[in-house]
Amino acid sequence: xxxxxxxxxxxxxxxxxxxxxxxxxxxxxxxxxxxxxxxxxxxxxxxxxxxxxxxxxxxxxxxxxxxxxxxxxxxxxxxxxxxxxxxxxxxxxxxxxxxxxxxxxxxxxxxxxxxxxxxxxxxxxxxxxxxxxxxxxxxxxxxxxxxxxxxxxxxxxxxxxxxxxxxxxxxxxxxxxxxxxxxxxxxxxxxxxxxxxxxxxxxxxxxxxxxxxxxx
Amino acid sequence: xxxxxxxxxxxxxxxxxxxxxxxxxxxxxxxxxxxxxxxxxxxxxxxxxxxxxxxxxxxxxxxxxxxxxxxxxxxxxxxxxxxxxxxxxxxxxxxxxxx
Amino acid sequence: xxxxxxxxxxxxxxxxxxxxxxxxxxxxxxxxxxxxxxxxxxxxxxxxxxxxxxxxxxxxxxxxxxxxxxxxxxxxxxxxxxxxxxxxxxxxxxxxxxxxxxxxxxxxxxxxxxxxxxxxxxxxxxxxxxxxxxxxxxxxxxxxxxxxxxxxxxxxxxxxxxxxxxxxxxxxxxxxxxxxxxxxxxxxxxxxxxxxxxxxxxxxxxxxxxxxxxxxxxxxxxxxxxxxxxxxxxxxxxxxxxxxxxxxxxxxxxxxxxxxxxxxxxxxxxxxxxxxxxxxxxxxxxxxxxxxxxxxxxxxxxxxxxxxxxxxxxxxxxxxxxxxxxxxxxxxxxxxxxxxxxxxxxxxxxxxxxxxxxxxxxxxxxxxxxxxxxxxxxxxxxxxxxxxxxxxxxxxxxxxxxxxxxxxxxxxxxxxxxxxxxxxxxxxxxxxxxxxxxxxxxxxxxxxxxxxxxxxxxxxxxxxxxxxxxxxxxxxxxxxxxxxxxxxxxxxxxxxxxxxxxxxxxxxxxxxxxxxxxxxxxxxxxxxxxxxxxxxxxxxx
Numbered sequence: 001x002x003x004x005x006x007x008x009x010x011x012x013x014x015x016x017x018x019x020x021x022x023x024x025x026x027x028x029x030x031x032x033x034x035x036x037x038x039x040x041x042x043x044x045x046x047x048x049x050x051x052x053x054x055x056x057x058x059x060x061x062x063x064x065x066x067x068x069x070x071x072x073x074x075x076x077x078x079x080x081x082x083x084x085x086x087x088x089x090x091x092x093x094x095x096x097x098x099x100x101x102x103x104x105x106x107x108x109x110x111x112x113x114x115x116x117x118x119x120x121x122x123x124x125x126x127x128x129x130x131x132x133x134x135x136x137x138x139x140x141x142x143x144x145x146x147x148x149x150x151x152x153x154x155x156x157x158x159x160x161x162x163x164x165x166x167x168x169x170x171x172x173x174x175x176x177x178x179x180x181x182x183x184x185x186x187x188x189x190x191x192x193x194x195x196x197x198x199x200x201x202x203x204x205x206x207x208x209x210x211x212x213x214x215x216x
Numbered sequence: 217x218x219x220x221x222x223x224x225x226x227x228x229x230x231x232x233x234x235x236x237x238x239x240x241x242x243x244x245x246x247x248x249x250x251x252x253x254x255x256x257x258x259x260x261x262x263x264x265x266x267x268x269x270x271x272x273x274x275x276x277x278x279x280x281x282x283x284x285x286x287x288x289x290x291x292x293x294x295x296x297x298x299x300x301x302x303x304x305x306x307x308x309x310x311x312x313x314x315x
Numbered sequence: 316x317x318x319x320x321x322x323x324x325x326x327x328x329x330x331x332x333x334x335x336x337x338x339x340x341x342x343x344x345x346x347x348x349x350x351x352x353x354x355x356x357x358x359x360x361x362x363x364x365x366x367x368x369x370x371x372x373x374x375x376x377x378x379x380x381x382x383x384x385x386x387x388x389x390x391x392x393x394x395x396x397x398x399x400x401x402x403x404x405x406x407x408x409x410x411x412x413x414x415x416x417x418x419x420x421x422x423x424x425x426x427x428x429x430x431x432x433x434x435x436x437x438x439x440x441x442x443x444x445x446x447x448x449x450x451x452x453x454x455x456x457x458x459x460x461x462x463x464x465x466x467x468x469x470x471x472x473x474x475x476x477x478x479x480x481x482x483x484x485x486x487x488x489x490x491x492x493x494x495x496x497x498x499x500x501x502x503x504x505x506x507x508x509x510x511x512x513x514x515x516x517x518x519x520x521x522x523x524x525x526x527x528x529x530x531x532x533x534x535x536x537x538x539x540x541x542x543x544x545x546x547x548x549x550x551x552x553x554x555x556x557x558x559x560x561x562x563x564x565x566x567x568x569x570x571x572x573x574x575x576x577x578x579x580x581x582x583x584x585x586x587x588x589x590x591x592x593x594x595x596x597x598x599x600x601x602x603x604x605x606x607x608x609x610x611x612x613x614x615x616x617x618x619x620x621x622x623x624x625x626x627x628x629x630x631x632x633x634x635x636x637x638x639x640x641x642x643x644x645x646x647x648x649x650x651x652x653x654x655x656x657x658x659x660x661x662x663x664x665x666x667x668x669x670x671x672x673x674x675x676x677x678x679x680x681x682x683x684x685x686x687x688x689x690x691x692x693x694x695x696x697x698x699x700x701x702x703x704x705x706x707x708x709x710x711x712x713x714x715x716x717x718x719x720x721x722x723x724x725x726x727x728x729x730x731x732x733x734x735x736x737x738x739x740x741x742x743x744x745x746x747x748x749x750x751x752x753x754x755x756x757x758x759x760x761x762x763x764x765x766x767x768x769x770x771x772x773x774x775x776x777x778x779x780x781x782x783x784x785x786x787x788x789x790x791x792x793x794x795x796x797x798x799x800x801x802x803x804x805x806x807x808x809x810x811x812x813x814x815x816x817x818x819x820x821x822x823x824x825x826x827x828x829x830x831x832x833x834x835x836x837x838x839x840x841x842x843x844x845x846x847x848x849x850x851x852x853x854x855x856x
Contacts, residue, residue, distance in 0.1 A: 011831070012416075012423040012500060017218060021279075022425050022499035028282055029491045032289035033529045039293040040533035040563055044548070046297055047304055047559060053251050065242065072238050080231045083222075083272045090221055130544025141547075141554045148546045148553075152537070189219075196272045200265045207241060207261035212253045214245030281498070292526050295613055300562045303617070303629035310627055 004184035020186050027190040031197045038156070038201055045149045045208060048142075055142020059150070060213025062127055062143075064118055068210040071114045072202065078107035079199045082168075086192045092182035094175055101172035101188075104195065108165040115158055122147070150209055157205060160198045167191055220277040230271040237264050327730065327827040342427035343830055348413035349728070350434050355405050356797070358441060362396035363790070365389050370783040376776050378769035386769035387454035388470065394457025399479050400441050402713055403571065406578030407524075408437075408489055410720045411517050413728060415493060417821040417828065418511050420502025420837045425495035429488050437485035444478025447471035456767065458568070461549035461560040465541040473542055476535040483528045483535075486574075490524030493517055502820070504839035508602070511819055511843055512588075512595055515602040516581030519609040523570045523577070527613070531567035534560065558624050565616035573612040576676075576708055577605060579716030580647055583669050586719055587651045589817040590666035591658025594844035597650040604643035604650075611640040621692045630689060637687035644680055648673060663815075664738040668719030671746050675711025679704055682757065697767075700760025706753045715745065718796060725800065726810030730827040733803040737795065745792035751785025816853045818844050 013019040049056045085100035119128075126134040129148045137143060171188055174180065180188060241260045245253060270276040275283060328345045338346060369389050372380040381389065412430065416423050424430050447453060453475040455464040464472050497518050501510070537548050538560070547553030549560040588595050595601055617625060617633030651673055660666070682704040685691050695701065725733050755778040760766075764775050771779070813822040820837055821828075841848055 012421060012425070012427070014836075018499065020219065021217070022495050024278070025281070025285075025498060026426060026491060026495045028285050029494055029525055030487075032285055032292075033487050033491070033525050035289040035293055036296075036526055037529035037533050039296060040530045041537075042293070043297045043300060044537075044559060044563070047301060047556075048554075049254065050301070050304065052554065057251075065245075069238065069242055073235060076231065076234045076238065079234075079268060079272055080227060083227045084224060087221065087224055087227070090219060129546045141552075144546065145548070145553050145555065148540070148548055152540060193273055196268050199272075200268050203264045203268070204258070204261045206238075207257035208254065211241060211245040211257035212251075214242070215248045215253065289526070292613065296530065296566055299614065299617070299629075299632075300559075300566075302632070303558070303562065303625045306626040306628040 004179060004181045007179075008184035008186075016183065020189070023186050023190055024193070027193045031193065034197060034201075038153070041149065041153050041156070042204070042208075045153070048145055048149070049208075052139065052142035052145065055137070055139030056146045057212050058137055058139055059143040059146030060209060060211070062122070062125065062147075063210045063213060064121060065210055065214060067114050067118050068206055071111050072206050074107050074111050074114070075199050075202050078104045078111070079196050081107065082192050082195045086185075086189055089175070089180055089185040089188050090182060094178070094180065097180070097185075097188070098172055098175045101168055101175060105165050105168045105172065108161055108168065112158060112161055112165075115154065119151075153205055154209075157198065157201055160201070164191075164195055164198055168195070217279065220274045222271065222274060222277065226271055230267050233267055234264055237267075325829060327825065328830045329730070329827055331830045340431070342423070342431055344412050344416050344424050344427065344430060345728075345828065345830075347430050347434055348409050348411075351404060351408040351412060351437070354434070354438060354441065355401050355409060358396050358400035359405075361445070362393050362401055363793070365393035365396065367786070367790070369393065370786045372769055373771075373779045374776075374783050376771050376773045381769065383769045384454065387456075387767070388452035390767055391453050391456050391475075392448050395444060395453070395475060395479065397709075398457055398571070398575075399482055400437075400444065402575040402709055403486060404437060404482075404489075405575075405713065405717050406582060406720065407493070407517060407520055407574075408433075408485075410582065410717075410724060411493065411520075411578060412489075414724065414821055415496060415514060415517060416500065417824065417832050418514055418819060419497065419500060419505055420820050420833065420839060421496065421500035422831045422833065422836075424492050425499055426492050430492055433485045433488035433492070436488065437482050440478045440480070440482030440485065442478075443481060444475055447474025447478060450474065458564065459535070459538060459560075460564075461538060461541070461557045462547075462551070465538050466545070466550055473539050476539055480532055480535045480539075483532045486524045486528045490521035490528070493521040494525065497521075502837050502839055506839075508599065509839055509841070509843050510602075512584035512598065512601050512605075513581040516577045516584065516605045519605040520574055520577040520581075522606075523574050523609050523612065527567045527570040527574070530563060531571075534563040534567065537563075558620065561620050561623055562616070562625075565619045566613075569616040569619065570609070570612045572705070572708070573608055575713050577608060579672065579676075579713040580605070582716040582720035582723075583651060583672050584647075585817075585819070586665045586669035586723055587654050587673075588844045588846075589723070589815050590663060590669065591654050591660050592846050593654055593658040594842075594846060595650060596653035596656075597646075598843060601647055601650050604646045607643035608640065611636065611643070615640050618687055618692070621689055622696055634687055634689050638684065641680060641684055641687075644676075648677055648680075662739075664733075664735060664742055665719045665723035667739060667742040667746075668715045668722065671742070672712055672715045672719065675707050675715065675749070679707030679711060682707065695760055697765055698760035699756040699764050699766055702766050703753045703756035703760060706756070711749055711753070715749075718742070718745070721796075721800070723815070724821075725803070726814045727821060727824075727826050727828065729804050729807075730810055731803045731807035732810045732814065733807060734799055737799050741792055741795040741799075744788060744795065748785050748788030748790070748792045752782050752789050753785070755779070755781045755785075811856070813853075813856045816856050818846060818849055818853070 008016040009019060081100045081103040085097045088096040088100060122128055123132060126132050127147050129144045133144050135143050171191055237260055241257055244256055249256060275286060328343055341347060372386060378386065450471055453470045453472055455468050455472060497514060541548045547555040549555045549557050584595050584601060615633055615637045617629055618637045621630050686701065686704060722733060722738060759775055759778050764771055810826040812825050824832060
């Protein structure tokens with residue numbers, strides 16, 4: 001395993017700063033692709049919501065607002081711990097970084113736990129398209145379409161969370177093993193960017209799925 | 217440029233703002249705004265996203281190019297949504313069956 | 316040509332490390348470019364095989380060689396292989412990978428390991444697609460239209476879609492790598508407006524790769540979900556809209572055609588400059604035209620859906636925008652032509668391909684304007700007119716540019732010279748074979764012959780026979796370079812560093828280049844294509 005000093009300056013780069021800058025640009029470009037990736041689903045949802053407003057609002061009423069709100073708070077907190085871990089590693093406090101990364105991973109797992117609980121509740125209420133879906137509403141077609149988008153979008157988000165949590169754990173271990181220092185911690189920096197982006201996606205998912213059915 | 221370091225104080229302030237906005241989203245949901253509630257929910261989500269990007273992701277402190285990149289991605293997403301939507305919105309404009 | 320004193324016995328990128336591991340685990344952009352070259356050549360052969368079977372079937376009016384169901388699979392698999400496994404990766408991942416770092420004066424791309432990963436991802440996608448083809452193939456057309464693809468087709472839709480989905484990630488990785496490389500690793504003095512136009516076009520291509528491909532990915536994912544769980548996202552049963560699928564599919568697939576043609580234009584800019592020994596006329600206009608094509612190309616996708624059921628007002632808007640997108644392409648063609656004026660033109664093989672490109676791309680582009688007109692499109696849509704239009708651009712354009720580029724940079728890549736006489740003959744055969752294959756298809760389409768049909772009325776047989784005859788000549792034209800290029804790699808005469816006496820940083824290195832491209836990072840002081848200023852230097856090369 002190479003030391004931080006070696007990893008900080010690979011041969012095609014002129015300075016460590018340049019390498020860090022380009023790595024950052026690389027991650028931002030990747031996040032732009034993710035905007036388009038999730039964007040396709042957001043666009044489809046927007047169009048169907050316009051066509052089937054009533055049915056989609058009925059679908060939204062099936063959401064568990066308490067669990068959703070708690071999840072949002074959990075994920076925002078994990079963003080805080082992630083941002084703080086980037087700060088700590090940049091000033092050389094690797095032990096704090098390690099703790100904060102672990103906290104981020106734990107909060108991420110809490111989020112997933114609540115999310116899968118919600119999925120199970122939807123299953124119990126027979127609202128899982130393709131597996132068990134029943135509805136007595138005159139808008140049952142639109143409600144099923146709502147849930148298709150719900151499961152696809154939150155499922156894709158959950159997949160991104162799983163990948164993110166795994167990398168957070170790996171980086172926590174690498175921090176504990178001394179692979180990062182104040183000079184070289186670019187991986188944690190760009191992991192942070194990814195994590196915050198996944199949080200941003202959830203913030204929008206929460207807005208479009210949970211809110212419009214609250215007034216009943 | 218050397219690495220951007222943002223003070224933890226900014227992070228805590230952002231965190232507080234995000235939690236308040238989340239609470240706000242939920243409360244507004246209980247008001248009877250009809251279909252408008254979706255716009256409000258998305259608008260508040262956009263404010264939260266901007267805070268996360270600006271402070272947690274350092275977008276406010278980075279080179280202009282990063283902000284251009286973000287703007288570009290958002291613009292491209294808007295192209296997808298608006299041009300596709302324009303088909304669906306204008307379908308009923310002609311008084312012809314199926315058009 | 317001055318007898319070139321061989322460089323001292325330092326190793327080049329081909330000989331520095333040996334053994335299969337050094338190739339399969341390489342992070343050298345030049346070797347990765349070669350890995351891709353093998354892959355895309357193989358997939359081209361697979362796609363060409365399907366095309367050959369189709370053209371054989373179309374020799375007779377009846378569907379007698381293959382039944383219609385099989386014919387459906389043939390054109391679908393031909394399209395999938397050619398679009399995603401040949402055209403999209405061809406120039407960017409072979410020539411682009413090899414040349415971009417060299418042209419900007421860098422030692423490698425920004426993320427070399429990501430580059431290698433992109434090749435493995437591409438190969439996995441290709442294997443998945445091939446597997447689904449061997450298990451019986453897919454018959455939905457390369458366009459996967461719903462609800463046929465999601466509900467009624469009985470073929471391996473999910474398998475084929477999965478192969479394409481996976482290879483899409485390879486595209487995204489490549490685009491990301493190129494953008495970061497071009498932004499961050501330019502040598503000192505290599506300002507944006509000193510870059511070769513090859514770089515500008517590939518930058519524009521990379522922007523499209525990065526912004527459009529994710530939409531393809533999510534759309535394919537949605538049809539897989541719809542097919543596996545039998546839920547109606549794009550199907551009317553649940554209130555879904557098939558036209559929404561088409562919107563999402565073409566939002567990617569129209570920019571995709573610019574992914575396929577912009578790299579071809581990148582090569583042509585280099586060839587026209589080198590073989591006229593002049594800077595490309597209107598450098599800044601050509602550079603910005605690349606960007607304009609990429610941007611406007613995202614705004615025209617609805618022209619594939621004029622008869623699909625979208626609103627008339629939407630169709631009108633897309634029609635106007637489609638006319639607009641032709642303008643930057645035309646600017647490029649005018650500027651390349653102007654470059655030839657008062658230039659010192661030589662007719663080496665790469666130039667033959669370049670001139671061929673300019674002519675055939677113009678025909679293809681202008682027929683695109685026919686299609687952009689709503690009234691004409693209603694008549695010729697889904698006919699052979701459309702097929703001829705896009706083959707003029709993809710084959711008459713991109714494939715010719717690919718061959719021209721391969722010949723031009725062959726001495727640099729292999730360190731050997733190819734046989735010029737045979738190469739010129741092959742270029743001529745390609746040009747003649749191509750036109751004989753595809754020009755009759757314009758006529759057929761205008762007369763009304765639909766695309767994707769295995770059988771047709773007997774009065775159209777003559778034109779179809781001409782087309783098939785042309786295809787066999789074209790096939791010979793493609794086989795010849797494959798043979799003599801491989802032969803030259805083993806037995807050809809060694810190449811000097813700058814056999815064409817061209818400008819450009821890549822020609823400042825030995826042929827083949829050392830692993831790290833440049834022993835010392837060059838400092839750039841000249842503008843691009845400075846043939847005037849470098850007259851003495853190049854004369855002595």
